[in-house]
Amino acid sequence: MTLANQEVYFSEKEQTFDSIILYMDLDAFFAAVEMRENPELSDVPLVVGGNPKTKQGVVSTCNYEARKYGIHSGMPINQALQLCPHLTMIRGSFKLYNEVSKSIMKILEYYSPTMKVAGNDEAYLDLTEVVSDYEEARTLAVELKDDIYATERLTCSIGIAPTKILAKIASETDKPDGLVIVKPLEIADFMNPLKITIIPGVGKKSAELFSKDKIFTCGDLAKFPYQLIHQKFGKYGLKTWKLVRGYNTEKTEDKFLNSERKSISEERTFFERYKTWEEMWIQIDSTIDTIIARMKVKHMSYKTITLKIRFKNFETYTRAHSLSSYNTSEKHVRTVVQKLLEEFENKKPEDIRLVGVKISNLRKIDNSQKTLTQFF
């Protein structure tokens, strides 16, 4: 299928691909940093995450050697150990990861003024105004990779395409240390053979749903009748359908706008169980402290407070309460959490495996409001 015979479904604007976007993703970031710091780890299967002593928790990142055993992010440590008994486990030096991440983002900034950091180990660069065509973009990407390696001794995978999402998908198809370019006229041929799960947002559940209609690849979905897709898979299905057809759904206005934070939360899984509510409260209290501290650093106020409780059988409940106005007080969080917790007071505290607190409905405090709070 070529772009030309998709036109029935596209408005003119949606077929315009006048941007050149680069996506960069550091390869096995946490594990790669550990290997750099400690060369004898280079050739052994390695995971960052979990508790090496109790063998609890999940894999945060693993190196490519560990992936050979079928280990992947999010896998329980216990399971990883069964697949590979001589696995090396590291808790992780997150302060160092943050420093390295910052240093790399600085390098990226140099290559384009329009940039969006999408996480610790990934970012998008808008190259539209920086290069004149995809060949120039390739040259720039090679330079960028060399630059990152020279500075931080880390490799990355890069995708270059007319939209952010296509650039990301492109980078996924050649890892580690890859560079994949998808030009506007190549979109359909590039997408069609790929598995549907390559689409960010299509996870296990959606893949299962799609498989009932014999949809396994992006091409399968692209062929699915337009009339049925919305009816069968809803708004989300339609969005995915448009995406696999190479439809340009990204709004140029907010593509590189850094959006405001929507929530601040902290949760703790208790590896040793608490016998009394008092012991539990010490934990919750300190959780609230850190949340409020983080909120203050960001000069924000909140309106909604959410409590999350997970029992040892993994049953999870969330209870929320919204205040009538924006607030910065720590006391309010405490009283509301206390109130929300009442519902669970007849349960045994030792049956609780996790407690979390979240503030949301956030708003930046402007200067006039700041003066007010100082006043009272």
Next chain:
DNA sequence: TCTGGGGTCCTAGGACCC
């Protein structure tokens, strides 16, 4: 196998208002 922690976005129902 026994399942972290920090997030975002979506859905669906109910309350409430005009």
Next chain:
DNA sequence: TCTGGGGTCCTAGGACCC
């Protein structure tokens, strides 16, 4: 007596991402 319609906000839960 059998009961509109749209908008917005709130709550609970779930899928998904890194």
